[in-house]
Amino acid sequence: xxxxxxxxxxxxxxxxxxxxxxxxxxxxxxxxxxxxxxxxxxxxxxxxxxxxxxxxxxxxxxxxxxxxxxxxxxxxxxxxxxxxxxxxxxxxxxxxxxxxxxxxxxxxxxxxxxxxxxxxxxxxxxxxxxxxxxxxxxxxxxxxxxxxxxxxxxxxxxxxxxxxxxxxxxxxxx
Amino acid sequence: xxxxxxxxxxxxxxxxxxxxxxxxxxxxxxxxxxxxxxxxxxxxxxxxxxxxxxxxxxxxxxxxxxxxxxxxxxxxxxxxxxxxxxxxxxxxxxxxxxxxxxxxxxxxxxxxxxxxxxxxxxxxxxxxxxxxxxxxxxxxxxxx
Numbered sequence: 001x002x003x004x005x006x007x008x009x010x011x012x013x014x015x016x017x018x019x020x021x022x023x024x025x026x027x028x029x030x031x032x033x034x035x036x037x038x039x040x041x042x043x044x045x046x047x048x049x050x051x052x053x054x055x056x057x058x059x060x061x062x063x064x065x066x067x068x069x070x071x072x073x074x075x076x077x078x079x080x081x082x083x084x085x086x087x088x089x090x091x092x093x094x095x096x097x098x099x100x101x102x103x104x105x106x107x108x109x110x111x112x113x114x115x116x117x118x119x120x121x122x123x124x125x126x127x128x129x130x131x132x133x134x135x136x137x138x139x140x141x142x143x144x145x146x147x148x149x150x151x152x153x154x155x156x157x158x159x160x161x162x163x164x165x166x167x168x169x170x171x172x173x174x
Numbered sequence: 175x176x177x178x179x180x181x182x183x184x185x186x187x188x189x190x191x192x193x194x195x196x197x198x199x200x201x202x203x204x205x206x207x208x209x210x211x212x213x214x215x216x217x218x219x220x221x222x223x224x225x226x227x228x229x230x231x232x233x234x235x236x237x238x239x240x241x242x243x244x245x246x247x248x249x250x251x252x253x254x255x256x257x258x259x260x261x262x263x264x265x266x267x268x269x270x271x272x273x274x275x276x277x278x279x280x281x282x283x284x285x286x287x288x289x290x291x292x293x294x295x296x297x298x299x300x301x302x303x304x305x306x307x308x309x310x311x312x313x314x315x316x317x318x
Contacts, residue, residue, distance in 0.1 A: 015198030043208035066185035
């Protein structure tokens, strides 16, 4: 059995173990506090309802990516040779991406396997903390100056973190 | 090269396989979030802050890392904390780590990206939550 297949099997197994543990936690919650168990289950259903459309978009993006974009062009746009273009794609992509981060994990992991740079993935993750639809609410709570300063610093530090990760990756590969 | 339809079908099949493999871990994360949101109330989060700027900033980062929910929840809790006299350093660190760190999502991140990437990304996010909160409040102090 190849290492890749072994790794895939191990990942699937750890997911099932984790799901069993969470299932047990729900059983315990239902046993000790049925009302809390019901509420938690409702939160789960609402979350699934919320992420289902985004997951569908991610699924189509991944399928299109695997069909039309080869490793060479991924490398050109967000890989080793991507330069400034890669940074812009990662930083803007992070700001514009919608929904919880974990929904994007499978696609980002796929891109990484096809040659996307770790630094750009990290930068994408960090700029996701800028939530465009929630900015007006942030302004109403903390003021315009706070929101502008924080947003600029987040973008700047996403870039710095990306560069640090790229340096670490280069060192690890040497 | 194979026709586009065949390539698309193969890619869709592979993608579905990847998503199915991730699904148990994804459901576990969502399950943990459900329990956290139900059992941990905003009042419980507010009660852990102590009044010291340095320790509150560290606590803010830590509490943000284990909290889950929509970003507006972190703003609402952050607003309450400010009203109760918690420093802006701590509140900034809290709302930042709320969205950049995710203890509950760690198993999923680890299973997809590996140990080195997950560790490095989370350690950097933790350090930068502290640095950004310091820089934000300092810059605000200068311009206001």
